[in-house]
Amino acid sequence: xxxxxxxxxxxxxxxxxxxxxxTASGNTxxxxxxxxxxxxxxxxxxxxxxxxxxxxxxxxxxxVKGRFTISRDNAKNTVYLxxxxxxxxxxxxxxxxxxxxxxxxxxxxDYDYWGQGTQVTVSS
Numbered sequence: 639x640x641x642x643x644x645x646x647x648x649x650x651x652x653x654x655x656x657x658x659x660x661t662a663s664g665n666t667x668x669x670x671x672x673x674x675x676x677x678x679x680x681x682x683x684x685x686x687x688x689x690x691x692x693x694x695x696x697x698x699x700x701x702v703k704g705r706f707t708i709s710r711d712n713a714k715n716t717v718y719l720x721x722x723x724x725x726x727x728x729x730x731x732x733x734x735x736x737x738x739x740x741x742x743x744x745x746x747x748d749y750d751y752w753g754q755g756t757q758v759t760v761s762s
Contacts, residue, residue, distance in 0.1 A: 656758060658756060663715075685744040693710050705724075
């Protein structure tokens with residue numbers, strides 16, 4: 639069983655930056671593909687970004703490309719989401735997820751473990 643714990647959310651103004659962190663339990667983190675998803679009130683959960691087990695491959699939703707960066711530190715069992723130029727429409731609960739296949743994808747069903755999420759609120 640893998641436990642994922644997110645941190646770093648908060649309330650910021652439009653244009654600000656935040657960095658989210660997600661730390662995994664156990665000693666097999668380096669094998670997992672990781673991703674961030676988000677869910678706004680009244681909306682379905684949507685893909686934000688993913689990173690392969692090695693960090694060599696990343697993928698982003700069009701809505702965040704150029705503003706958000708996903709990265710990982712396998713020595714710290716942690717994946718990050720650097721969010722710059724935040725917009726009110728980025729307001730959501732952000733959750734990280736682990737894909738035991740190692741590749742990461744855009745599909746929710748490909749992920750085996752999920753964190754509880756951290757709230758990000760961007761005011762205009």
